[in-house]
Amino acid sequence: MRPQVSSKPDQDGNPTVAHPFEAFYAVQFARLATIAAAVSGDAATGEDLAQEALERARSRWATVAGYDDPGAWACRVTVNLALNRRRRLATEARALLRLGPARDPGVEPALHGDPAVWRAVAALPPRQRAAVALFYLEDRPVSEIAEVLGVSLSTATSTLHQARQRLARALAGTRPTDDERTGGR
Amino acid sequence: MNDEDLDHRLGTTLAAHRDATEARRAAGLVAAPVPPLSGRPAEGRRPWAPPGSRPWLFAGMAAAAVVVAVLAGIAALRGGPLEDGQRIDAAATTLPPDVPSDSTTTSTLGTGGSPTTSVVSPGPDRSAALWFRNHYEGLADDAGTIYRQRAEVDYSGPMVRTSDGGIYVVQDQRLFLLAPGQVEPEPVEVDGPVGYVVDLDSDGQVVWLDGQNTLRRLDGGPAASGPAASGPAADRTAANGWTARLQPAPDPATGLVEHATDPAELEILDPSGTVARTFTVGGASASDVKLEDFDGRRVIVSRAPAEPAGSPWQMLLIDLACDPVCVRTSIGVGDTVLNGPDIAGDPPLATPADGARPSAPFPLDLCPTEGSPAPDPPAGLSALAGETYRALALGLTTCDPFTFQAATADATVDWSLLQAALSSPPVQTSTDGQPAQTAWTFTDPASERWLSIDASGVWTSYQATGAGG
Numbered sequence: 001m002r003p004q005v006s007s008k009p010d011q012d013g014n015p016t017v018a019h020p021f022e023a024f025y026a027v028q029f030a031r032l033a034t035i036a037a038a039v040s041g042d043a044a045t046g047e048d049l050a051q052e053a054l055e056r057a058r059s060r061w062a063t064v065a066g067y068d069d070p071g072a073w074a075c076r077v078t079v080n081l082a083l084n085r086r087r088r089l090a091t092e093a094r095a096l097l098r099l100g101p102a103r104d105p106g107v108e109p110a111l112h113g114d115p116a117v118w119r120a121v122a123a124l125p126p127r128q129r130a131a132v133a134l135f136y137l138e139d140r141p142v143s144e145i146a147e148v149l150g151v152s153l154s155t156a157t158s159t160l161h162q163a164r165q166r167l168a169r170a171l172a173g174t175r176p177t178d179d180e181r182t183g184g185r
Numbered sequence: 186m187n188d189e190d191l192d193h194r195l196g197t198t199l200a201a202h203r204d205a206t207e208a209r210r211a212a213g214l215v216a217a218p219v220p221p222l223s224g225r226p227a228e229g230r231r232p233w234a235p236p237g238s239r240p241w242l243f244a245g246m247a248a249a250a251v252v253v254a255v256l257a258g259i260a261a262l263r264g265g266p267l268e269d270g271q272r273i274d275a276a277a278t279t280l281p282p283d284v285p286s287d288s289t290t291t292s293t294l295g296t297g298g299s300p301t302t303s304v305v306s307p308g309p310d311r312s313a314a315l316w317f318r319n320h321y322e323g324l325a326d327d328a329g330t331i332y333r334q335r336a337e338v339d340y341s342g343p344m345v346r347t348s349d350g351g352i353y354v355v356q357d358q359r360l361f362l363l364a365p366g367q368v369e370p371e372p373v374e375v376d377g378p379v380g381y382v383v384d385l386d387s388d389g390q391v392v393w394l395d396g397q398n399t400l401r402r403l404d405g406g407p408a409a410s411g412p413a414a415s416g417p418a419a420d421r422t423a424a425n426g427w428t429a430r431l432q433p434a435p436d437p438a439t440g441l442v443e444h445a446t447d448p449a450e451l452e453i454l455d456p457s458g459t460v461a462r463t464f465t466v467g468g469a470s471a472s473d474v475k476l477e478d479f480d481g482r483r484v485i486v487s488r489a490p491a492e493p494a495g496s497p498w499q500m501l502l503i504d505l506a507c508d509p510v511c512v513r514t515s516i517g518v519g520d521t522v523l524n525g526p527d528i529a530g531d532p533p534l535a536t537p538a539d540g541a542r543p544s545a546p547f548p549l550d551l552c553p554t555e556g557s558p559a560p561d562p563p564a565g566l567s568a569l570a571g572e573t574y575r576a577l578a579l580g581l582t583t584c585d586p587f588t589f590q591a592a593t594a595d596a597t598v599d600w601s602l603l604q605a606a607l608s609s610p611p612v613q614t615s616t617d618g619q620p621a622q623t624a625w626t627f628t629d630p631a632s633e634r635w636l637s638i639d640a641s642g643v644w645t646s647y648q649a650t651g652a653g654g
Binding site: 026029030031033034037038041043046047051109111112113114117118121122123125132133136137164167168171172176 | 186188191192194195196197198199200201202203204205206207209210214215341357358380
C-alpha cells in the first residue's frame with residue numbers, strides 16, 4: 001500500500017488541502033529513488049536523481065499533470081537522468097574537490113535489502129539495471145519498460161533476459177540477507 | 186538459482202529499499218520541492234508520448250538518415266576521412282546515431298554511404314582513425330570501423346585518453362588500459378571497484394570515482410587540484426600546455442547563466458593563460474555540454490538538449506589549425522576520445538579572417554528557431570497566401586535535437602493539402618459580429634479532409650468522419 005498524503009492543518013487548526021503536486025511527490029519519490037539507486041548503484045545519488053526528476057515535473061506541472069500517466073513521464077526522466085549521469089560526473093567530481101562532502105553523514109541514505117543483490121545489480125550494464133528495477137519494483141510489462149527505456153520491445157525483452165541470466169549466475173550460491181544496510185556513497 | 190528464487194530476492198530487496206526511502210521522506214529527511222504556484226493541469230487528459238514515439242522525432246530521424254546518406258556520399262567523393270589541416274566547411278560529415286550498448290541493432294553507416302558493420306579482430310591498425318567512441322559492439326572509430334579484441338571489454342563503459350595516447354576503459358567496475366600500439370586492452374589492478382573514469386587531473390593522472398564516490402587515482406594519492414578545481418568549468422590541459430575549457434555562458438535571451446554546471450562556451454587558452462579562441466557550443470537548446478578530449482590542437486565536445494529526454498549527443502570535433510574553423514559532427518551515445526598522443530609544441534593556430542565564416546547552417550550554430558529565415562513559399566501562390574504559408578511554416582519550426590538546426594519537421598502536417606488550400610481563392614469570413622477576416626477553406630476530395638486557414642497562419646482541419654487538428 002502506497003503512503004497517503006497527510007495534509008498539515010493551517011495556523012487556525014483547519015485542515016488544508018495538499019497541492020496535487022505534493023500528493024504526486026509523496027507517491028513517486030521513493031519508487032523513483034529506488035529505480036535511480038538501482039541504475040546508479042548509490043542510494044544518495046538515487047535520491048538526488050529522483051529529486052531532479054520531480055523538480056522537472058514541478059517546473060512544468062501544468063503540462064505533466066495533464067498526462068494520463070504522469071508517473072510514467074517521471075519514471076522516464078529519472079531513468080534517463082541516471083543513464084546520462086556519468087556524463088556529468090566530471091563536473092560533479094570537481095565540485096567534490098572544491099566543496100568537499102555536501103551531506104551530513106548522520107542522515108546519509110544507504111542501500112537497504114540484500115547486499116548480494118545490490119552487488120549483482122551494480123555489476124550489470126546501466127540499461128540492464130534500469131530494466132531490472134522497472135520490472136521488479138514497478139511490475140511493469142515489458143512493453144512499458146521498452147517505452148520508458150526508449151527501445152524496441154525486442155530490445156527490452158533481450159535486455160531483461162540477459163540481466164536475469166547474469167543475476168542468476170551472480171547470485172547462485174549466495175544466501176539471502178534481509179534488510180541489511182549495504183552502505184551509501 | 187531458479188527463477189522463483191531470483192524474482193523473490195530482487196523483488197524484496199528493491200521493495201525494502203523503496204520502503205526505507207519512503208520512511209526517510211516521511212520523516213522529513215528529504216526536502217520536497219516547493220509546489221508550483223499554479224496547480225491547474227492542462228485542459229483535457231492526453232497520453233504521455235515517450236520521446237521515441239513522437240512523430241516529429243521520427244521525421245527528424247528519417248531526415249537525419251537522409252542527410253547522413255547524402256553527406257556520407259559527399260565525404261566519400263571528397264576522399265574520406267579528414268586529414269590534418271584539411272578544411273571541412275559547413276558540409277560536415279555526419280555519422281548516424283549510435284545505439285545504446287545493449288541494443289540489438291547492428292547496422293552502421295560507413296563513409297561510403299551504405300549500411301555496413303565492420304568488426305576488426307584481431308590485430309587491427311588503428312592509426313588512421315581520428316577518434317574512437319563507445320559502441321555496443323566495441324570501440325568504433327570515425328569511419329565506422331569497430332575494434333574489439335578482448336571478450337570481457339566491450340567498450341560500453343566510460344573511457345578517457347591520456348596524453349601518450351593510451352585509453353583507459355572501465356568495464357564491470359574494473360579498469361583496463363589500451364596502451365599505445367597495443368592490440369588488446371589489459372587490466373589495471375587497482376584497489377577497490379572503479380565507478381567511473383571521470384577525467385585526468387591537473388597532473389595528467391587518470392582519476393575515477395570509487396564505490397564511495399571518492400575521487401581516486403592510480404598511484405593512490407589524492408587527485409591533484411588545479412584549474413580544474415577552481416570553478417564550475419571543465420577543462421583539459423594538453424602536453425603542450427594549451428588548455429581547452431568549458432565555461433558557462435549567459436543565456437542570450439535573459440543574459441543570465443541559468444545552469445552553472447552546464448557550461449556553454451569552449452575557450453582555448455595558450456600556455457600563458459590567454460584565451461586564443463572561443464566557441465559557443467551550448468546554450469538554451471543544448472544545455473548539456475561535455476568536454477570529451479583535447480590533444481593540444483583538436484578538441485572534441487559533445488552536447489545534448491535537456492528535452493526531449495534521452496536525446497543522442499552531438500559530438501563536435503574542432504581543429505584549431507583550420508581557418509576559420511574546422512568542425513566535424515557526429516551523433517551518438519557514450520564517451521569519445523581522440524586517437525594518438527597529445528601534439529608537441531604550439532598548434533598551427535590559424536588566424537581567422539575578419540567576419541570569415543562558413544555559410545549557414547554552420548555546425549556550431551544552435552537552433553536559431555527564433556528569427557530564422559522565413560521559408561520560400563511554393564511558386565504560384567498569391568502574395569497574401571505566400572505570407573500565410575511563411576507564417577505557418579515558421580510556427581511549425583522546431584529545434585532538431587539531432588542537428589541543433591531549426592527544422593520544420595512536423596510529420597502530422599500535410600503540406601500538399603496546405604498548399605492546395607492556399608492556392609484556392611480566399612474568402613471573407615465573419616462570425617458572431619466579428620470583423621471579417623480573409624481565410625482559405627478547402628476540402629480535399631480524396632481524403633474528405635476540410636481545412637481552413639486564416640491570414641495569420643492559424644489553421645484548422647477536420648476529417649469528414651470526425652474532428653481533427
